[in-house]
Amino acid sequence: MPKKTLLDIHNLSRAFGGLKAVNNVSFEVSSGIIQAIIGPNGAGKTTLFNLISGRLRVDSGSIIFKGMPITGLKPYKIAKSGITCTFQTTRLFQHMTVLENVMAGCHIRSRADFVSCILGLPRTWKEERKMRQASQNLLEKFDLMHYADEYAENLPFGKQRLVEFARALAAGPELLLLDEPAAGLNIYETEELAKFILSIKDSGITILIVEHDMSLVMDISDHIVVLDQGRLLTEGSPKQVQKNPDVVRVYLGEEYA
Amino acid sequence: MNISDIVLQYFFAGLRVGSIYAIVAIGFNIIYNTTGVINFAQGEFLIIGALLAISFNSLLVFIGLPGVPALIAAIILAVFITTAIGAAIEFAFISWLKNPSVLRLIVITIGISIVMREGMSYIWGIETFALPFFSGTEGTSIKIMGASISPQDIWIIGICVFLVLVLYLFFKYTLTGKAMRACAANRTAASLCGINVKLMITLSFMISAALGALAGCAISPLAKTNYEMGSAFAIKGFTVAIIGGLGNSMAAVAGGIMLGLIESFSVSILPMAYRDAVSIGILLLILSIKPSGLFGKREESALKEY
Amino acid sequence: MDHKRYYPIAVLFCIVIVMQLLLAVTGTSFFLKELTQAAYYTIVVIGLCLLIGYAGQISLGHAGFFAIGGYTSAVLTTFDFSIFSSSPFIRFLHTIGFIIQREDLYGKQLLTFSPMVAFILAVLFSALAAIAIGIPVIRLHGHYLAMATLGFGVIIKAIIDATTVLGAHDPITSVPGFSLFFGLEVSSKIPLRIPNYYISWGVVIIALVICINLIHSRAGRALRSIHGNEVAANSLGINTTRYKLYTFILSAVFAAIAGVFLTHYNGSIGPSVMKSVRYVAIVAVGGMANLWGCVLMSVVLTFLSLRGVFGSFDDIVFGAILIAMMLFAPAGLLNLTRLKLWREKILLMIRKYAKKDSA
Numbered sequence: 007m008p009k010k011t012l013l014d015i016h017n018l019s020r021a022f023g024g025l026k027a028v029n030n031v032s033f034e035v036s037s038g039i040i041q042a043i044i045g046p047n048g049a050g051k052t053t054l055f056n057l058i059s060g061r062l063r064v065d066s067g068s069i070i071f072k073g074m075p076i077t078g079l080k081p082y083k084i085a086k087s088g089i090t091c092t093f094q095t096t097r098l099f100q101h102m103t104v105l106e107n108v109m110a111g112c113h114i115r116s117r118a119d120f121v122s123c124i125l126g127l128p129r130t131w132k133e134e135r136k137m138r139q140a141s142q143n144l145l146e147k148f149d150l151m152h153y154a155d156e157y158a159e160n161l162p163f164g165k166q167r168l169v170e171f172a173r174a175l176a177a178g179p180e181l182l183l184l185d186e187p188a189a190g191l192n193i194y195e196t197e198e199l200a201k202f203i204l205s206i207k208d209s210g211i212t213i214l215i216v217e218h219d220m221s222l223v224m225d226i227s228d229h230i231v232v233l234d235q236g237r238l239l240t241e242g243s244p245k246q247v248q249k250n251p252d253v254v255r256v257y258l259g260e261e262y263a
Numbered sequence: 264m265n266i267s268d269i270v271l272q273y274f275f276a277g278l279r280v281g282s283i284y285a286i287v288a289i290g291f292n293i294i295y296n297t298t299g300v301i302n303f304a305q306g307e308f309l310i311i312g313a314l315l316a317i318s319f320n321s322l323l324v325f326i327g328l329p330g331v332p333a334l335i336a337a338i339i340l341a342v343f344i345t346t347a348i349g350a351a352i353e354f355a356f357i358s359w360l361k362n363p364s365v366l367r368l369i370v371i372t373i374g375i376s377i378v379m380r381e382g383m384s385y386i387w388g389i390e391t392f393a394l395p396f397f398s399g400t401e402g403t404s405i406k407i408m409g410a411s412i413s414p415q416d417i418w419i420i421g422i423c424v425f426l427v428l429v430l431y432l433f434f435k436y437t438l439t440g441k442a443m444r445a446c447a448a449n450r451t452a453a454s455l456c457g458i459n460v461k462l463m464i465t466l467s468f469m470i471s472a473a474l475g476a477l478a479g480c481a482i483s484p485l486a487k488t489n490y491e492m493g494s495a496f497a498i499k500g501f502t503v504a505i506i507g508g509l510g511n512s513m514a515a516v517a518g519g520i521m522l523g524l525i526e527s528f529s530v531s532i533l534p535m536a537y538r539d540a541v542s543i544g545i546l547l548l549i550l551s552i553k554p555s556g557l558f559g560k561r562e563e564s565a566l567k568e569y
Numbered sequence: 570m571d572h573k574r575y576y577p578i579a580v581l582f583c584i585v586i587v588m589q590l591l592l593a594v595t596g597t598s599f600f601l602k603e604l605t606q607a608a609y610y611t612i613v614v615i616g617l618c619l620l621i622g623y624a625g626q627i628s629l630g631h632a633g634f635f636a637i638g639g640y641t642s643a644v645l646t647t648f649d650f651s652i653f654s655s656s657p658f659i660r661f662l663h664t665i666g667f668i669i670q671r672e673d674l675y676g677k678q679l680l681t682f683s684p685m686v687a688f689i690l691a692v693l694f695s696a697l698a699a700i701a702i703g704i705p706v707i708r709l710h711g712h713y714l715a716m717a718t719l720g721f722g723v724i725i726k727a728i729i730d731a732t733t734v735l736g737a738h739d740p741i742t743s744v745p746g747f748s749l750f751f752g753l754e755v756s757s758k759i760p761l762r763i764p765n766y767y768i769s770w771g772v773v774i775i776a777l778v779i780c781i782n783l784i785h786s787r788a789g790r791a792l793r794s795i796h797g798n799e800v801a802a803n804s805l806g807i808n809t810t811r812y813k814l815y816t817f818i819l820s821a822v823f824a825a826i827a828g829v830f831l832t833h834y835n836g837s838i839g840p841s842v843m844k845s846v847r848y849v850a851i852v853a854v855g856g857m858a859n860l861w862g863c864v865l866m867s868v869v870l871t872f873l874s875l876r877g878v879f880g881s882f883d884d885i886v887f888g889a890i891l892i893a894m895m896l897f898a899p900a901g902l903l904n905l906t907r908l909k910l911w912r913e914k915i916l917l918m919i920r921k922y923a924k925k926d927s928a
Contacts, residue, residue: 059804085806093804099797101858102790110794114806116787120815123786124779130786131571137787177805301712356896364899365711366627370853371895373629373846377888498723501716509712536731543720543727550717551705 009036012181012212013058018067020057027053029236030067035181035229040203040213042223044247045233046257051216052094054233055185058214059091060084071181086114090174091183096166100159104150104169107158108141111176115140144172148202164195171202175211182206184215188222200226224248232256271410273527279416279485281523282423283309286478287500288507288515289430290471296447296510297467300357300368304376305475306497308345310490311383312476313483316341317392334395342476349472353465376493383490394483401484419481426474427516443467447510495539499526502546508556518557574785577861578777585770589763600876601766602757607871608769609831612776614851614867615860616823619780621849622858623789624816625796626707627715630722631824632845634695636729638825639832639842641691643741644734645682646833654680674743684747688829695825699818707813719845726843740839747833755833765834772830773864776823780860783819792816793858844884850891856900 013035020028028050035041043051056062058069060081068077076084090111099107116137118130145151148168153161158169167187174182184203188196196219203226207213217223223230223244230247232239234256240247247253287305294302319337324330356371363371396403397418404411434440445453446463454460479488486492503522507514522542529541549556592598613635620626650668653659659680662668667686673679682690706717729735746756753764783789794802795809802809832838851870855863870890873879879886 061800061804080808081800081803082806082808085804090806091804093801097798097801099794099801102793102797106790106793110790110802110807111805113787113791113794118787120788120812123788124783124819126778126782126786133787134571134785173805301716356892360896366621366715367895367899369627369712369715370849371892374850374888374890374892374895377846378885378892381882381885381888494723498716498720502720505713505716534731537727540724540727540731543724546720547702547705547717547724550709550713550720554709554713 009038011035012037012072013214014068014070015054015058016068016070018054018057018069019065020053020062021065026236028057031233031236031238032067033231033238033241035212035214037180037212038207038210039228040207040215040226041229041231042227043214043216043231043233044218044220044223045239048235049233050236051233052185053236055091055183055214055216058084059089059183085177085179088178088180089183090177090179090181092167092170092174092185092187094185094189096163096170098158098166098170098173100157102158103155104158104161105138105141105145105154107169108144108172108176109137111173112137112140114177141172141176144176148172164191167191167199168202175206179211181212181214184213184217186216186218188217188219196222265409268409271408272412273531274524275407275410275412275416277524277527278520279412279419279482279523280526281520282420283478283482283496283519284499284503284522285516285519286423286426286474287496288503288519289427289512290474291500291504292510292512292515293443293467293471293474295504297443297450297464298357300372301501302468302471303369303372303497304352304379304493305471305500306493306495307376307379307383308349308472308475308493309479309482309496310488310493311348311379311479312341312345312472313394313479313488314383314387314392314490315344315476316480317394317483317488318387320394330395334397338394338477338480341480342473345476346469346473349468350465353468357468358461358464376497380490380493387490389490391487391489392483393487394480396484397481413485415481415484419485422477422481426477427512430470430512439463439466498546499539499542502542502549505546505549505554506556508558511556511558514556514558571785574781575778578774578781581770581777581864582774585767589766598762600872601762603872603875604868605762605766605769605834606831606875607868608766608773609827609834610848610871611773611864611867612827613824613848614855614863615773615776615780616820617848618852618855618857618860618863619783619792619823620816620820621852622856622860622863623784623796624792624813626813626817627718627849628817628820628845629715629719629849630725630845631718631820631848632843633722633725634699634821634824635828636725636838636842637695637698638691638828639838640729640735640741640828641694642684642687642747642829643744643832643838645687645690646684646745647679647681647741647743648734649679649681651678651680671745681745684745684833685749688747691829692822692825695828696818696822699821700814703814703817703821707817708810722843722845726840729840729843736839738840740837740841742837744832744836744838746836747830755830757834757836769830769834772826777860777864779819784860788812788815796858844887846891847884847887850887850894853894853899854890 011034015034016032018028018031019026031054043054045051053062057064060076060079060083064077068075070076071087071089074087076087099110102110116133118133122130142151142154145154148171150165150168150172153165158166161169188199191199200222203213203215227244229241230244231241232247232253239252239256240250242250287309290305290308291301294300316337319340320333323333323336328336352375356375396415399414403414405414405417434444442453442458443463443466445456445458446460450460499522503515503518506518506521522545525545526538526542529538533541588604589601592600613631617628617631620628650659659668663680667682668680669683671679671681702721706714709717730738735741746754746758748754749768753768754761755765755768791802791807791812794805794807795812799809828842851867852863854870855866874883
């Protein structure tokens, strides 16, 4: 049964001065899978992510999400359409508590506008309660409840990563972009991470992940896209990609192909 | 006077103030380039330099020195002391900060400018003073193609051109100048190359202070000097720096001339009292449309970190 | 419903009452005047605290909004519009009561705007100015934002100094009282001193309620997210530009309201109100995101300044405070983390002492 296409990247290009960081890249992401983007350093993976999330402007090409073009939209609009991301270096709100960080993630799902908030209208109190409850549920799922009232900056690094996850999920995305989530994690933490990502997939969220940790990628990915020097090198299932001589060459050099 | 004479008159007036604004802008740029700090107290350097020169000049004339050497000595002393003040400010308020946020630095330099301004009002009072004309008197005028300008105008434009030239040569050909440019480009790399970054930072404050003092002395005979005038110079100098793109001193010269001319010609449309408002209006306009300035690229308008 | 958040306001309310009674009992009721003025300045500080502390946007020209509010209402209530009495528009405004006839100090008949209408127009005008300035400027960061807001403040001052209708370098005087409902009037008449004191603190309390509502809401959290990490906030669907703009406008409206009320209370307004840096200094001392710290510091410092305790060193004192705060305590003196640390230290000392006793 053909899977529905959630994200459609078409001839995407972005250059910095003379350097083409992303060069005519096209691929699709089917709904409900975990898709990984891999490639050696400088391949353009993070640039690609930034183009999808709207943080960088696209030079040419288009990005279609759920059938609607999102190229050129501002980041907050893209978030509202259903894509959230986590960052390579965690961007938590350091001076807010863990609970407040996750509640901030709930922002999209609530409708209490500025004026209603100022006036303290009862509907805003109700929304607050709902957001608080939803955030607490998420914290429980991630086993972070005992950190709820701790300032984000005081948490150990691995836990901060989890909080960023929870925050991204609080926004209720359909597509979750993970930028090197395993960076800086040890073997055990990476295993935990794999379990989390799989459980997120089970709840119906599509995941696009940029990662260097090959064991993680091969373990959990349904489909892999390989980039090299801004171009799409190849794509396929983990088995296919592993056996592809071009991929080996690009990572390890000519002699190993 | 016919129209072309009037236009010429405005033109020279514009060149005069424009060169001073350009020097202030260069002062901003030098400090910004090495530290990422916008020194809000830059305008005060002009005033304190001029006031010091005025006092020294009176003193030297009082003890019997003839006019011209007294003036020269007074200006040299004033520049010297202002430079020392610049170094002291950097040492006392900036050098020991660890990873200060932009807000913190902005507020500190604003506080410094207030304290300097009030300090000047206590020492010199609130009256308006003026340095004697470098040549000629208040009344002398030279006729150039139908416009009457003061010899001081020639001094001002000449001094500014001279300073720009000296700075250009300094930054391009001397070791210290190149070291400062290295700090501006990448402070960590510069220190790894053995450049004493802390010294370079102090030096940049000193150079900017000296520039300010000279500019203040040059404009004092015509614009007069009053303790309050520093902030107007600072804002206009900043506007010029922004027009040229923060950090780009050559463009600042062009920007200075532009702003000077606009401000000067605006008197023909708006009442003179609104002249300051015109310059600030231009600042707001540029910040709204293209903060990287007329000559800057978009990505470069991201601010440096300290 | 989390009513606990309003408790500090109730405490403030009690302190305000106690203060007045205390002054009455000790025969020092003349302090009420400075306390009333300090209350109005505090409203500006509260708005600025919201902008700088919570939304993280610096504004070095906020006195400009205070001036726009104050000067607009001053001009509308002192300018004699009878020179335009032949204009049908003016006559229409007269008929619907926007323009009234009143007597000035010398018994001359004037046609001016009614203070209530002038108030509404002044606040509206200030909000419009905030939108006009805010839209282009709020997208800026760091030095650019600082300079732009500073520039705004300087432009307002330059316009005031250059325009005769606004009095140029002289203050506009003989601003009439401002009649509110229930026969309350905002003016400097001595018998009305106590009601005016309560009016001013009433407005402060309303402002604080609004702030507390905002802070504990989704919008307040959005602001703190923006301050925390603007990129992340955007990635969570928060329209950061819009939120920053709303906060800017709100803080400008606060400043304008304070300006109108204080102008009517003092009966005059002059170019000397353009002291934006002073407000920033107070927010800095109070602890950027500490609303109550800002209130406390604002009242204390403004009161001392108004009573002339700093003498002619007034400006330099605030400049020095600004430097000292930024050098040594950038998060403010009454910063919450610091207070927590102090509380723990004290509790620790108490425990040690208690142990010694029982030993």
